[in-house]
Amino acid sequence: MATYKIMITDGLAEKGKAYLREYGEVIDRTGISPEDLLKEVGEVDALIVRSRTKVNAAVFEAGKRLKVVGRAGIGVDNIDLNAARAAGVTVVNSPLATTVSVAELAMGLMLALVREIPRADASMKQNKWLKKEFEGHELYQKTLGIIGCGRIGSAVAERAQAFGMHVLAFDRFRPKDELCQCSEPVDDLNDLLARSDFLSLHLPLTAETKNLLSHEQFARMKDGVYLINASRGGIVDEEALLAALNSGKVAGAALDVFAVEPPSENNPLVMHPRVICTPHMGAQTHEAQARAGYDIATEVVAALKGEPLRWKCA
């Protein structure tokens, strides 16, 4: 039986590692620097990453025996797919594993925003009882606009409707009859922006979606809209968001993702009193990571063995 060398650079659940060990040597280099990755990637047949490791053209160039890159998770915006194709390296991901966790975080962020849960907790820890300051809003009967209604967007739509929200969905590539999880599919992003009390983003970062929400789009939104972004930072123009928060157009924003991660120290969005932040942790649950680790391990081994693949990205 062939013995493969498989490098892990951003951690992997034990179940995934155990599966990989049946087929080869697992080299756990979690946290490896970009420089060391370039030095060491030439020794391995497969590389398994999450979102931290940037698998750019230089990595493919240095990966002389590299056959497959596995992304334990969904977004492959940190992997240069063109460079992978040019180098003849297969790229796979594990897109089903983390849907529920991300959708649950989006719902949690929505509630945290309208009830100011983080600020209320912080005030209690300062021995303050500011009950009168914390008059929030209900989600009930509000309109939620979902941009990108695939796996996660649909799961959020389902959960939001259980809260009694009216859910609009815009998806550029999915026919309206596939958006059955929402209350009302819309054809026009501007229509969704104009009607939503809450906006939640669930689409990939691509050349087309970069800065999808910028000054012009914020101007089209309702005054006092709430924004939740647990997709990718680059989809929202951060400067435009800051301006919209400062003008009061946006009442509050909850951000799990940033254009640059981690964001710079004292980043004005992170520090903003009406912004709630989490460190890109949508998929960071025990359950999601156990599934993602196992799914990517089986998919990477299948790719190494030349077997049919379920989730080929390149």
Ligand SMILES: NC(=O)C1=CN([C@@H]2O[C@H](COP(=O)(O)OP(=O)(O)OC[C@H]3O[C@@H](n4cnc5c(N)ncnc54)[C@H](O)[C@@H]3O)[C@@H](O)[C@H]2O)C=CC1
């Ligand atoms: N915060 C976190 O930890 C996590 C974030 N994510 C992000 O969530 C994104 C969505 O994941 P899934 O729902 O599983 O992907 P998906 O592929 O099932 O759904 C994405 C949807 O976005 C739509 N879309 C693409 N471009 C669009 C555009 N320009 N306008 C409107 N819709 C567009 C697609 O047609 C698709 O239906 C991922 O790409 C990733 O960036 C995923 C996992 C964890």
Ligand SMILES: O=C(O)CCC(=O)C(=O)O
């Ligand atoms: O695994 C991670 O680091 C983040 C998860 C994520 O954003 C994704 O799977 O697209």
